[in-house]
Amino acid sequence: MxxxxxxxxxxxxxxxxxxxxxxxxxxxxxxxxxxxxxxxxRATQPEIAxxxxxxxxxxxxxTQYWLFLEKLIHGNxxxxxxxxxxxxxxxxxxxxxxxxxxxxxxxxxxxxAIPVGVAQAVRRNGALDYAATGVSFLLYSMPQYAIALLLIxxxxxxxxxxxxEAPQAASVTGMLSHxxxxxLPVASLTLVTYAQFSRYMRSSAIDTLAQDYIRTARAxxxxxxxxxxxxxxxxxxxxxxxxxxxxxxxxxxGTLIIEQVFNFPGTGLEYFQAALRNDYEVMLGxxxxxxxxxxxxxxxxxxxxxxxxPRIRY
Amino acid sequence: MQFSTxxxxxxxxxxxxxxxxxxxxxxGEVVSSGSPWLLVARTFAQNKLALIGVAVVxxxxxxxxxxxxxxxxxxLNPNLLDVNLSPAGGHPLxxxxxGFDILGRLMQGxxxxxxxxxxxxxxxxxxGLIYGAVSGFLGGTVDGVLMRFVDxxxxxxxxxxxxxxAQVYKPSLxxxxxxxxxxxxxxxxxxVRGEALTLRTREYVQAVHVMGGRSWRIxxxxxxxxxxxxxxxxxxxxxxxxxxxxxxxxxxGFGLPPTTPTWGSMLSDGTTYLQDGYWxxxxxxxxxxxxxxxxxxxxxxxxxxxxxxxxxxx
Numbered sequence: 001m002x003x004x005x006x007x008x009x010x011x012x013x014x015x016x017x018x019x020x021x022x023x024x025x026x027x028x029x030x031x032x033x034x035x036x037x038x039x040x041x042r043a044t045q046p047e048i049a050x051x052x053x054x055x056x057x058x059x060x061x062x063t064q065y066w067l068f069l070e071k072l073i074h075g076n077x078x079x080x081x082x083x084x085x086x087x088x089x090x091x092x093x094x095x096x097x098x099x100x101x102x103x104x105x106x107x108x109x110x111x112x113a114i115p116v117g118v119a120q121a122v123r124r125n126g127a128l129d130y131a132a133t134g135v136s137f138l139l140y141s142m143p144q145y146a147i148a149l150l151l152i153x154x155x156x157x158x159x160x161x162x163x164x165e166a167p168q169a170a171s172v173t174g175m176l177s178h179x180x181x182x183x184l185p186v187a188s189l190t191l192v193t194y195a196q197f198s199r200y201m202r203s204s205a206i207d208t209l210a211q212d213y214i215r216t217a218r219a220x221x222x223x224x225x226x227x228x229x230x231x232x233x234x235x236x237x238x239x240x241x242x243x244x245x246x247x248x249x250x251x252x253x254g255t256l257i258i259e260q261v262f263n264f265p266g267t268g269l270e271y272f273q274a275a276l277r278n279d280y281e282v283m284l285g286x287x288x289x290x291x292x293x294x295x296x297x298x299x300x301x302x303x304x305x306x307x308x309x310p311r312i313r314y
Numbered sequence: 315m316q317f318s319t320x321x322x323x324x325x326x327x328x329x330x331x332x333x334x335x336x337x338x339x340x341x342g343e344v345v346s347s348g349s350p351w352l353l354v355a356r357t358f359a360q361n362k363l364a365l366i367g368v369a370v371v372x373x374x375x376x377x378x379x380x381x382x383x384x385x386x387x388x389x390l391n392p393n394l395l396d397v398n399l400s401p402a403g404g405h406p407l408x409x410x411x412x413g414f415d416i417l418g419r420l421m422q423g424x425x426x427x428x429x430x431x432x433x434x435x436x437x438x439x440x441x442g443l444i445y446g447a448v449s450g451f452l453g454g455t456v457d458g459v460l461m462r463f464v465d466x467x468x469x470x471x472x473x474x475x476x477x478x479x480a481q482v483y484k485p486s487l488x489x490x491x492x493x494x495x496x497x498x499x500x501x502x503x504x505x506v507r508g509e510a511l512t513l514r515t516r517e518y519v520q521a522v523h524v525m526g527g528r529s530w531r532i533x534x535x536x537x538x539x540x541x542x543x544x545x546x547x548x549x550x551x552x553x554x555x556x557x558x559x560x561x562x563x564x565x566x567g568f569g570l571p572p573t574t575p576t577w578g579s580m581l582s583d584g585t586t587y588l589q590d591g592y593w594x595x596x597x598x599x600x601x602x603x604x605x606x607x608x609x610x611x612x613x614x615x616x617x618x619x620x621x622x623x624x625x626x627x628x
Contacts, residue, residue, distance in 0.1 A: 011462065018466035026475060141554075141607035143561040143578065146600055149585050157589060253473045257562065272566075275477045283478055290471040298469070 005303055012299045019291035020072065024065050027284050037278050038081040068284075077289060078281030080274070087285035090270060096172045098266040100182070102255050105189035106244070113194050114240065117201025118233055121209050132198065139195035144254050148188035148261040155184060166264035185262040192254040196247055204239035208232055238308045245301020249294045354543075357620040364616030370609035374602070378424030387418025390573060398587070401594050408594040410580070411587065412572070420598055423575040427557050427606070430491055430576070434556035437495040439549045442502025447537045449503070450510025451529065461507065464500050472497045473566065480568040487574055490563070494556050502548045509541045543621030550614035554607040561603055577602045 035051040036043070043051075052058050056067060071078070077087040120129040139147060156164040166185045167178035175182065208214065209232060217227045256268030263269065267286055274282035358364050393413030401408040407416035449460040476493065483489065513519060514537065522532050561578030564570070570579060577599045584595030 011465070014462055015465045015469055018462065019469045022466055022470055023475075027478065137608055137611065138604065141558070141604045141611065142600065143558055143565065143581070143603065145562065145565050145585075146581065146603075149588060149596070153588055249469070249471060252471065256473060257566070260566065271474060272477060275480075283474070287471055287474045290474060291469045294469040294471070295465075298465075 001306060004306060008299060008302055012295050016292055016295050017069075019295065020069060020288050021065065023284065023287045023291060024068055025061070027280065027287070028061060028064070034081070034280055037280075072288065077285030080279050080282045082274075082277050082279045082282075087282050090282065091267060091286070091289070093170065094265065094267045094270050097175060097264070098255060098268075100172055100175060101185055101189060101258070101264060101266060102251055104182075104186045105193055105254075106251060108186065108190040109193035109197055110240065110244070112190070113197035113201045114233075114236070117198060118205045118228065118236060120202045121205030121232075122228065124206065129202075133202070136195050136198035139191055144188075144192045144257045145261050147191050148184070148258055151184050151188055151191075152261075164262070166259075166262040168263075168265060185258055185264050188261070189251075189254055189258045192258070193247070193251055196250055197243060200239065200243055201236065205232060205236045208235045211235070238305065241304040241308060242301045245297045245299075245304065248297035249290070252290050252293070354620045358616050361616040361619065363612040364620075367609040367612030367616065370605060371613065374424060374606055374609070375428065378421050378428055382418065382421045382425075385418060385421070387415040389414055389419055389422050389575065392572075398590075398592055398595070400592075407598055408592075410583065410595050414575075416580075416594055416598060419575050419580060420577070420602055423577045423580050423599065424602065426487060426570075426574050427560065427576045427578065427603075430487065430494065430560050431553040431557040431606075431610075433491045434494040434498055435549045435552035437491070438498035438552055438556075439502045439545055441495070442499040442504075442548070443506050443538065443541065443545055445499065446503040446506030446508075447510050447533050447541065450507035451514050451533050451537055453511065453514065457507070457511075461504075464503055464507075467497070467500045473562070476563050476568060477566050480563070480566065485568055485570060487570060490560065490568070490570070494559060498552055498556065502545070502552070505544050505548060506541050509544055510537050513537050513540050543617070547614050547618045547621065550610050550617060554610035554614070557603060557610075558607055577606075 034055070034057060035048045039047055039051055056064060059067075068078075075088070077091065079086055080090060083090065116128075116132050120132050123129055142150075152164045155161045162183045163181045164184065165181065167175045167181040169175045169178065214227060214231055217231050218224070222230075252268075255266065256271065258264065259266045259268035260272055267289075271283060271286045273279075274286070393409070396405075396409050396413040397411055399405055399409040399413075405415050405417070407420070409415055410419065445460065445464075449457045479485075479493070510533075514532075519532055519536050522536060557577075560576060561581060564576065564578035565582040565585075570576065580599035581596060581603065584592065584599060587595055
């Protein structure tokens with residue numbers, strides 16, 4: 001087990017470095033001049049040369065990457081020249097709001113997906129199974145933003161139940177004080193996430209149901225309710241660990257799109273606006289952060305799986 | 315875009331597979347099974363959803379590629395006299411904000427959407443197949459290194475990079491296909507690699523070794539043909555995913571020139587007018603995407619069942 005964790009940890013470190021390298025190179029190779037963007041069209045050639053030199057942009061690319069990595073290790077994600085703020089300070093105000101959106105949606109989608117998946121497995125090919133399968137098919141066959149747009153169309157435009165824009169408050173408490181404005185963004189992201197979870201939960205519960213220990217539990221006369229609670233649900237929950245860990249990139253992408261639709265002031269929207277104004281270091285910082293979170297999610301999923309399921313030995 | 319649950323299982327594939335022993339009743343049915351392909355085809359044909367999926371895909375192909383020959387519309391020159399017309403005799407599905415006939419545009423959008431989907435699905439799967447087969451067959455250090463590249467690719471937040479590129483490049487259909495293929499081959503590579511890892515330990519592969527067969531012969535004649543099930547399933551899902559991702563990218567600003575409409579660009583253009591109640595500019599395109607993606611998923615699911623020998627016995 002320890003050997004496995006160490007090996008897995010080593011892989012994660014290699015992959016993280018690879019992600020930073022790939023992102024850095026890709027964003028770096030694209031055309032455009034940071035100096036021109038920052039100093040404006042009227043900057044003179046010497047001014048530009050000075051800026052380029054001061055910021056180390058004339059150094060070879062591997063030196064620049066090394067400097068970037070050095071800052072990154074110290075937790076410095078970069079500097080927004082357009083806002084004259086560090087990327088860290090931008091994210092410090094965005095991330096708590098993301099946690100509200102992402103966290104609430106993740107919890108809600110699990111709260112829906114787990115019991116529905118188990119019920120689908122138990123009553124396989126019943127009316128509920130067909131209905132739930134149909135809904136999840138429909139949800140994941142739509143581009144994510146279309147789910148949000150449908151909700152806006154019906155609950156905001158046709159019937160004025162909830163506002164179509166997310167709360168714009170700066171603080172988390174400020175956001176939570178407008179719960180009605182949070183409903184549509186959270187509901188959209190919940191549906192997007194549920195669409196990913198539901199099939200997996202169903203098939204994992206069906207697999208569990210076919211196991212010998214379920215047959216044993218039934219054979220020894222355990223009431224069906226206890227079979228489901230003690231054996232089926234618990235063992236299906238192991239799959240949830242993997243599911244959550246692996247779906248992190250998907251949730252982050254979903255967050256990006258939902259934030260764009262609802263003008264939700266989070267990291268996704270920050271990224272989008274940074275792209276529009278060519279704020280290179282903000283984009284680089286956020287992309288690397290998302291990549292690192294993804295690697296961590298995968299790592300935790302694998303290790304959690306190995307710990308929770310003692311039958312698995314690597 | 316779709317989070318693949320099958321891909322997550324690679325680490326677990328090393329765990330001993332569960333062996334299902336179904337006792338065949340004495341004197342039970344003996345069916346002449348014919349060739350394995352016949353068996354697959356028969357299982358596939360018994361699946362009603364699969365047949366619906368095939369019928370729908372055929373209908374959409376006819377609609378996109380043949381119907382324009384019968385239903386002539388001008389999709390090149392905007393007609394600013396007839397903008398945002400609601401559905402009526404001359405325009406069965408109305409016109410959009412540039413005066414293009416929506417029904418005709420759906421046909422043309424279908425051509426480019428399906429072309430992107432098929433091209434990306436095929437390129438990504440073929441490349442992933444070769445990469446995965448080589449990696450799994452060679453195993454050991456080479457496999458470790460090759461799979462880390464896949465991990466890195468999967469951890470880079472794709473949509474984020476696409477947004478950035480959308481600001482820099484004027485995209486064409488070809489560029490989109492290339493970019494989507496670059497990010498889509500990773501999951502097929504993982505799946506095929508997982509199968510190749512087990513296939514290379516089989517007796518018939520070892521027999522080729524003993525007979526002095528070369529590695530490429532084993533890969534091409536024995537490993538690749540044995541992963542055909544996985545490949546066909548993957549292609550189907552990849553086509554659906556590419557169509558969806560294309561739609562999302564176009565919403566996030568990866569716009570193609572108006573001369574190459576896609577369902578995604580129609581949908582994202584139409585959403586601008588959601589508030590005005592021009593439903594015909596939104597829902598037909600959304601319906602086309604949803605129906606196409608669901609149809610491909612039906613086919614993929616059915617293929618998966620048909621190729622899964624374990625399931626056939628149940």
